[in-house]
Amino acid sequence: MTPNNFKIREIKPTENAQIAKVIRAILIEYGVPKVGTAYADKMLDSLSDVYTIENAIYLVVEKHGVIYGGAGIKQLDNYQGKICELQKMYFLPEIRGIGLGNKMLDICLQKAISFGFEKCYLETLPYMEEARKLYKKAGFKNLNAPMGNTGHFSCNLWMLKNLQCK
Numbered sequence: 108m109t110p111n112n113f114k115i116r117e118i119k120p121t122e123n124a125q126i127a128k129v130i131r132a133i134l135i136e137y138g139v140p141k142v143g144t145a146y147a148d149k150m151l152d153s154l155s156d157v158y159t160i161e162n163a164i165y166l167v168v169e170k171h172g173v174i175y176g177g178a179g180i181k182q183l184d185n186y187q188g189k190i191c192e193l194q195k196m197y198f199l200p201e202i203r204g205i206g207l208g209n210k211m212l213d214i215c216l217q218k219a220i221s222f223g224f225e226k227c228y229l230e231t232l233p234y235m236e237e238a239r240k241l242y243k244k245a246g247f248k249n250l251n252a253p254m255g256n257t258g259h260f261s262c263n264l265w266m267l268k269n270l271q272c273k
Contacts, residue, residue: 113202115211118165118177120155125174126167127151133176133197137235145195154179154195162191162222166214168198168207175202178211180219183228186255190267191224196238208241216245220270227270228254230262242266 118126134146141147150157154177158165163181167174176198183192193215198208219227229247231238247266254265 113168113170113175113207115166115168115207115214118155118158118167122167122169122174123153123155126154126177129174129176129199130195130197133199136200137232139232151195157181162224164215164218165195166211168202168211175199176207176211178215180215180222180224180227182224183255184257189223189225190254191219191222191227192255192257193219193227193229196229203237208238209245212241212245216268216270225270227268229266230257231264231266232262233264239264239266242268 130151131146134141139146145151154165157163158179158181160181163179165177165179167177169175176196178196179194180191181194183190193212196208196211196215198211216227227247229242230253231242245268247268250265250267252265253262254267
């Protein structure tokens, strides 16, 4: 597979159930706790609605109507300031390692900059090693404590990237 066979585009309301199923399957694959992570988020079943607010977007990776993953950008919950959060970035195994993670992350960060955000925050877990390598390569730095209040108390690694310099 090559990344050229896939489209990265904004989610459609008819794809909510499909992306929720994809994300939950990936979280189960990694043995992620169901409580205190994206698995239990009520918003997971209605992502297209959640990202209709100003300065927010959720993108999916799609091929022939099948969703293989996605990622979103929106204001960091319960935080004042121009900091967004990279949210729900997950990819099914069949598209990992072909460059779509880099491409998706770059698109999300460019959107964040265009929305006027100065920094991008994310939360992850120690055993999501491939994702952490991608984030570090993109310039995310580890934090000692969480920012805002996302409700993801089981996610114990936090990272931040300054969007004003590459």
